[in-house]
Amino acid sequence: MKQPDFTEIADLIDQSHRILFITGAGLSADSGLPTYRGIGGLYDDADTEEGMPIEVALSGDMLRQRPEITWKYLLQVERACRGAGFNLAHRLIAELERLKPQTWVLTQNIDGFHRAAGSQQLIEIHGKVGELSCPKCHYEMIANDYSQIDGMPICPRCHGVMRPNVVLFGEMLPEPAVEVLHREMMRGFDLVFSVGTTSVFPYISQPVFEARKWNAKVIEINPGITEVSPFVHYKLPMRAVEAMEAIWEAMGQPVPQQQAALS
Template identity: 55%
Template sequence: MDTLPGLEETAARILEARRVLVITGAGISADSGLPTYRGFGGLYNDELTEDGMPIEVALSGEVMRRDPAITWKHLARIEATCRGARPNAAHEVIAALQERVPTTVLTQNIDGFHRRAGSRDLIEIHGDLFELDCTHCGHHETVADYSQLTVLPPPCPHCLGHLRPRVVLFGEALPRAAIQRLEAVMQEGYDVVFSIGTTSVFPYIAQPFAIAGETGALAIEVNPGDTAVSRHADLRWRSGAAEALTRLWRALGERGN
């Protein structure tokens, strides 16, 4: 079994940290059986959809407003990749870590696994596929999956509007509350930062990791391949997320509180 460089050092730094920041992408859900595509487009291999448009257009805020049935059709396909899947050991370790050390999770994932695993200080920067809002009256509801949605787009039970998932579609702004929380965490500072299973192509995902060297934070990347932030990592764990974090949790347990 390959070693994880600096594992003991990382465990020691975590236990002494004022705050830990964990940044996650699609790769953390790979052990749950989800595809490690970048954004939505990987499901379509960069080909046009049957609607004659790139998937980034079909999954845009503009098309959701103009022809929501198209956007909902593709969102339902994405949801189908999550159906029946569960949080894995990586999600569970991160949630457990929050019980020992102040830990903030910044995730791009819309699968809701961090929340289901028990994470609380959670910044879902791209939203949650299972939180639905009415586009007219603001009605909100949570669904376990989309099997109960017999009509797409699903009608609002309180008005003539329709529901949409609380996710950031292409061309839409990031949620203000999430940005404000991320800015607060960066201002308060953190002593250890992880980048797990993400290519870090978005600046708001890359920056918190890239500036670690300027603030003295220990930066650990967990990813089998090279990414946009690999050069900023103090330690690179070329491993799957579940294996790496399980071994980290074991190292933390050996050190105690």
């Protein structure tokens, strides 16, 4: 594992045709969003008021059995994130797709910032928090924020409790997103970035391990040590915006103004 050399990384980008960015909560932390677990986490080493881990409160089982608990913490998390927008790292990843059209993003984040920043080849493997649906009658609605939700959102059609179109703990991944991921993994990548994720889920760490088969280089951007850190070629122990800006400058590209990168 090599120490940061942004010129080398810029050269790797230049030489690569297909690039994959795997992103997690650490990327959106530079937008002011909490990461829940890990550095600066909203629930670091602490249980909820009900004495359960946040993963239990935000689980599919809890939503079915006691939806008021799940929605209590969904509202709390959304309130902590409200008003934030995409940051310069999201913007630069989208700009890289413009320069390298076979650039893809696999994100665990449900904030929608990648899409807002301009990324189009995007696999939102955990869904989108801004979409609500009714499990009973399948009524759907867009919720730009949760400010109008008092307690739990009730379906106007069948009066059931609605849910966000996100993957809660213990739930299956959305099949369309999984199919796209499998298709692109079969094609392989020349370069893989792991940005702001602890990579604890197998489907998030798998591309890093598959990189050896593809003869691809792997670059990790994360201040901490993660599940994949021992297996990457370059480790950048930095925050996402700082690292992406340095890489962009090494590529000889003009860096967009920071204020223009907020939605």
